[in-house]
Amino acid sequence: MKIILNSILTATCCFLLTSCNTSQAPETLNTSEPSHPKLILTANGVNSIKSQLGKTPLFDKSLEETKAEVDAEIALGIDVPVPKDFSGGYTHERHKKNFLILQKAGVLFQILDDEKYAIYIRDMLMAYAKLYPTLPVHPQTRSYARGKLFWQCLNDSNWLVYTSQAYDCIYNWLSKEERDVLENDLFKPFADFISIENPQFFNRVHNHSTWGNVAVGMIALVMDDDSLLQRALYGIKNVNLDANMKDNDGGFINKDGKVGFFANLDEPFSPDGYYTEGPYYQRYAMYPFLIFAEALQNKKPELKIFQYKDSVLLKSVKTLINLSDADGDFFPINDAQKGMSYYSRELVTAVDIAYHFGGNDPQLLSIAQKQDRVVLDDSGMSVANDLQLNKAKPFVKSSIELRDGPNGDQGGIGILRNEPMELVFKYAAQGLSHGHYDKLSYSMYEDGNEVLQDYGLARFVNIEQKGGGNYLKENTTWAKQTIAHNTVVQNEASHFNGEYEIGSMYHSEGYLFDIGNRNLQVVSAKEKNAYPGTEMHRTMAMIKDSSLTKPFVLDIVKVTSNKPNQYDFPFYYLGQLMQTNFEYSAPKSLAPLGAANGYQHLYSEGKGISDGNNSTLNWLLNGKFYTLTTVTSQGDELHLARVGANDPNFNLRRDPALILRKKNSKDALFVSIIESHGTYSPVSELAINAYSNIKKLEVLFDDSYYTAVAIWTKDEHSKLFIISNTNNQKTQKHQISINGKEYQWTGPFTFQNIK
């Protein structure tokens, strides 16, 4: 009964609020004393929130937590140190903490009407206004765009995005004189520094410049400075940057001249909401994208920012959730720190805003429920309210293809899911400066745990003792290199020779993505540019066959070239090796596997030569047994390898790999099955189904048109997977003869009994 009453009240409030908002005369810029707050919180929104306090448990809990955190900081006193350190160091972390707390204090002042929060903000901002004019650029010189408070303009921009919100919250409370000091000594020069004085940072399409654009845009909206707002939305005019200039990560500054917030929406987002840098950076950029969109929606509703580009911002939030494993951890595509997840503060904001401004999708509520906190504004209240009304529905992550490129025509990411397995296949574009050279690579998960891993980045973000918390040189020499990934390496060189300029020109091509049959899901793509003269075609199928308990992955990589090459094909399995079916010699001392392109970071722990039968590797991970079964030809080399060579600072993890090597081959076909088949418990000490169920894997047919792979299981089932290598039409009829038997089917592939 109480709930129903609440619901009616809420509905009435919402109606009243909406009426108020729309009946208000549109504000004119440069009005002398406009009503604040108006950026994220609004005067009406605050009243509505106040009226609902005590009725929405999740909002109340989040408010309580925020209050406790801010009160603790206020008790510690204000510290605005002279900038000195890299990330992880004291001054960096202090300034970072300051802006996070300032934003929260602003919200508390508005919601709780306690002046101590306004005083705290004013005093700290005044301290910044006193310090800022005295600052040279930051003493650390690593960045292509050094900031003043931080070692890079990126972090200065973070500061301004958050601090603008705090300023907005106490704007009316401050005197005109105080505002003048803050704007003239701090905010305006600050905004100019990260834009006009650093065009190589501001005038780009990159997550860095998204932060820069939004920082300038946010303070512009608070100060009602239209000229600054135009700069934020459309970039600095009349700046000519060298098209070949690069940043300190090796990325182009601005190759095609696109600039400003809208360009940062247009370019990196695909129509599917996939952000070309990958989910780790998409998460990072989500906060400025969505917080600024919320501000624009509040102040400039005529821009219809949430509808822009077919509602790409709203769509991208769900895309990002789909780019996470069963535990909510983002798949580490390109540079990405593992463990980052939809529990991050950026995603709390993103989910709340997407829910509130994106049509109240009840699936988003279940994510908010897991996050167990909301942002302290209208959108957070909306989420908390509807959770209280039990409107949440499970967020169902299904198999999905996410196209890359502004127009969705630059390859993509194919995710196959069949509980408990997840496969992430990458055939996307380069992904800007954070891209890895890993065309047609993949990773595989079970129950949210990596089984075959993508290494991720080589960096300990914000851990100062590891290279100032920044990218380590092993990120370039190892993590970005092709051999660090589960894909083909030709002649020990990375794709595009590891050259960003070349990689950025190309993308892989999706060939098919078919999830019509849950028990036979197939994704396939081609790459023709990674190695000139060589074409790679990879097909990955997630198959649930009645004779096996879990879905397995069938992996077919067809390589054709105009000359003989060496092909390396790694499997970055995680866990403890149990058994191989091939003999190998193990060295007494460990030497690197090669000299460059990532090979210098791999130790050779064993080398075997295939006798021409299938080669298998059986391993144990998290109480589960896995087996890789791969077709090998007589003379193929099998290298047991481990990451960690030439790593004097212990920046890399000592993870294992099996690398299959075919020497002096013009064409090559890699066919493998990866299978999760058994369990082990150290408590019961029972090993159940410790061995593979696959008896034999064989290529029955292979030419330029068709590839046919036979699978025999130990219980004597036999199946044949055939793919058409040239025709991906769903309606195309095929017929071929294999070992004297006719096979017929429609569409690009078939999986049927062997005749």
Place this chain on the structure above:
Amino acid sequence: MKIILNSILTATCCFLLTSCNTSQAPETLNTSEPSHPKLILTANGVNSIKSQLGKTPLFDKSLEETKAEVDAEIALGIDVPVPKDFSGGYTHERHKKNFLILQKAGVLFQILDDEKYAIYIRDMLMAYAKLYPTLPVHPQTRSYARGKLFWQCLNDSNWLVYTSQAYDCIYNWLSKEERDVLENDLFKPFADFISIENPQFFNRVHNHSTWGNVAVGMIALVMDDDSLLQRALYGIKNVNLDANMKDNDGGFINKDGKVGFFANLDEPFSPDGYYTEGPYYQRYAMYPFLIFAEALQNKKPELKIFQYKDSVLLKSVKTLINLSDADGDFFPINDAQKGMSYYSRELVTAVDIAYHFGGNDPQLLSIAQKQDRVVLDDSGMSVANDLQLNKAKPFVKSSIELRDGPNGDQGGIGILRNEPMELVFKYAAQGLSHGHYDKLSYSMYEDGNEVLQDYGLARFVNIEQKGGGNYLKENTTWAKQTIAHNTVVQNEASHFNGEYEIGSMYHSEGYLFDIGNRNLQVVSAKEKNAYPGTEMHRTMAMIKDSSLTKPFVLDIVKVTSNKPNQYDFPFYYLGQLMQTNFEYSAPKSLAPLGAANGYQHLYSEGKGISDGNNSTLNWLLNGKFYTLTTVTSQGDELHLARVGANDPNFNLRRDPALILRKKNSKDALFVSIIESHGTYSPVSELAINAYSNIKKLEVLFDDSYYTAVAIWTKDEHSKLFIISNTNNQKTQKHQISINGKEYQWTGPFTFQNIK
């Protein structure tokens, strides 16, 4: 109300049962048709259980799970294969499954009165009775006591312990003729085989013979065979075994001639309930000890088995729980597979029996609650009932010293606990054939996770593809060796030269164990025999000082010798190295650190030379930062090492270590602090307190009488820890002068401000 009624009913039932039991005329052995079951289940107990079905949720749930499991096996049909495999292999696992299911089927027959379970048991036992007389010894030859169903008599004994219970449950239901077949063709020859035909297995003090004794004892009680029972309790008479004979693990068969079940109670258990082999094997032996005790209590109450040796069996259950970390995993002392815990089936039985027969300690109920199942007999019903009555209280694990040796005078294990830290210090006896050569070693835990690890065993128990699931040769060449542990190694040789004969003669001596002050807990012990002519004295303190957020460990090892030696002192930290404060050179290729005694399994990944200042190593594990600060002298070597050399089958984990080496020293003093001080989250990407709080650690004074260590923290606190090296009396007054200042205190140690 219902609960109260239940309680009264239960109390009444118990009273009636007790009356019945005690008023019953004692059964005479060899009665022609005695009442069965009478071993674990009893006729009266079964009636009581039946009357309580549906009223005790945990019992009902356990019954339901057992029924589902047994029904599924019955549906699969009976398979009694000809023995062939090692553990992990089919025939081994099948026979193991058979005995586990037989026991459960017996219980189900009794409780559910469904004849299908009796038929299943009879048919399977008849299949065994047909097979058994045809069997030679098992074809696998590794064991010193080969079984018939399994590769070792140990597993055959497991079979008989469980199967006796099944036989008891259907004894009355079978015809006399059927019983004759089973007893003459199966049980009697089976009991004779594991005893008379294998005296080297049966006549020992060892977990193996405990199983053997109990197997014979259990079937004796079912068959009312007093001569067999005497054999079980007191061993085979008139057998002379060579005192120097050893088993295939390298352990003595029987050095001092003690035999039988009572000897196995007398010898390995200390008065504190510590089992000299360590908790992993104690857990394994708990089942036969307690199940046979329950049977003896039922059939031979006059033996007062639970009161035997000051109730050592009941005490040992709590001891075992105290030997587990915060998650319930047993500390891996000696040979031990990590992950084994009080969730194992043996501990479910042990906890239920200890609760029922040991005075209903409500702390045991909380363990049973975590186990979430009970055994299906009177003791399990008793636990389920009292849980239902909310009688559970938390099991509080405090700091505890567990003495080793039959009389508690052979050293021991000291466990220091102060949330969230746990320290396990070992100064016990050799621990029979499963003992490691690791005098004065330790391991350290936080929140139930290893921080400084004990490696455990080198074995994948029951995983056939790893050496038949048995001990791997690396268990001898690595896991047992001293260098594999966190203790001192002299001249690259293991304690006692790694010779079991010598190690078994000695034990370390506890010097002090003082937990009177929770914030200053100290354990100290001496070892004089590991290296003749050398004496080691280690003192470990867990200190919670007001200037640090968590308790830290201060570790002082004083080595004195009659000649110069090389001393190695390893720290097996787990996690990712962040930073060292010392320079080191890292090799391009990895070579083993040594040639023998475990050194052949360590790679050298880096070597530094101390400049005479403290050496520090900072690392990250499970989102927590740790720092080791250790006093080093100029010229001391610092080796960064990793396990895994000379391990062609990948039987070892690639875990890291720091090894401090002092060359050519007669005496040596190792002083270190291990500190948990910070956190990191890959979601917030915040590194909090990433650096140590210790500024300096210094030996201010050291002679044969006193050692004084000064600790300066970064917030300028300074403290002094002084220990008396020769007088451990609590009442002794001490006074020494250090740097011209007088320090006075009472008792063997003090921790006070520096003057």
